[in-house]
Amino acid sequence: MSTEQIATPPGGAAGGALGNEMSFLLARANALSLAAGNAALATSGLRARSYSILALAVDGSRPSQRDLADFLRLDPSQVVALVDDLQARGLVVREPDPADRRANVVVATPTGRLVYEQAHAAARTAEQQVFGRLTPGERDRLTALLRVVAFPD
């Protein structure tokens, strides 16, 4: 029985047991980041998920909806709804993949690129608010560590 005692004093400023659990710290940091991000993206009429789809539609990689689902860790059915919405607003279009007639490739329209540029600037401002207490070096280290956790392939 490995019932291990926690070193942190209960009721401390950073919380007792939970304050040491990476899962909890990750969840709380993400909640703050998501709230700041959604608030910043609101002026562009986007939220975190639609911004993510638009970003990948802009960057020239011509992802299929399946690619988007895998990379963003969304269910394919969620991608359908998100692309529907972006397409209805004229920000992206579905193009048939010549190599695979089942697949749709999602690409940004010129309007989509403009909206993305504006949203990207807002997202950077939000990141500055959320990660502003970290030095540039610390941000680089955090990015590298998170990438390992986020993409365990």
Add this chain to the structure above:
Amino acid sequence: MSTEQIATPPGGAAGGALGNEMSFLLARANALSLAAGNAALATSGLRARSYSILALAVDGSRPSQRDLADFLRLDPSQVVALVDDLQARGLVVREPDPADRRANVVVATPTGRLVYEQAHAAARTAEQQVFGRLTPGERDRLTALLRVVAFPD
């Protein structure tokens, strides 16, 4: 106009533009961590949020529901529902705060402590799966960096 070009090649393995955004990496890492955590906690009949409440009820700090809401970044109304559920299962009890008759203090029952010990062990196994590719030193660094972001007080 600070329309800045991204250095990463579009369509790379770690994705184009998004692969460098801490907000996205944080969200994806959290999604993986949350999924692994919820799967591990299922055998104890808990999920991430109820586990968090139980953990704080166990650790001796005698938090009020407001304390729980602030620390876990939940709305007070969500805490009501979560504590209702844990109390109905006999894992925690509400005790009146002698110093403030408005406040309820949430404390674990003996059964709650047992369930927590079991759930905590499962949560540690899940953390091992999610963060297993990081060395102990890297985990310490990640924990420290996340704590700064998660608690910007």
Add this chain to the structure above:
DNA sequence: TATTGTTATACTCTATAACTATA
């Protein structure tokens, strides 16, 4: 037989407003 996109459905999580009792 497996995969892409799609529709439908249910559940969990999040956010807001309003009310009560105490401070």
Add this chain to the structure above:
DNA sequence: TATAGTTATAGAGTATAACAATA
């Protein structure tokens, strides 16, 4: 006047199953 807890409700996010078209 403000705070702790509660109720109610709506919206956003997540998860699953089933189906048609194509590989």
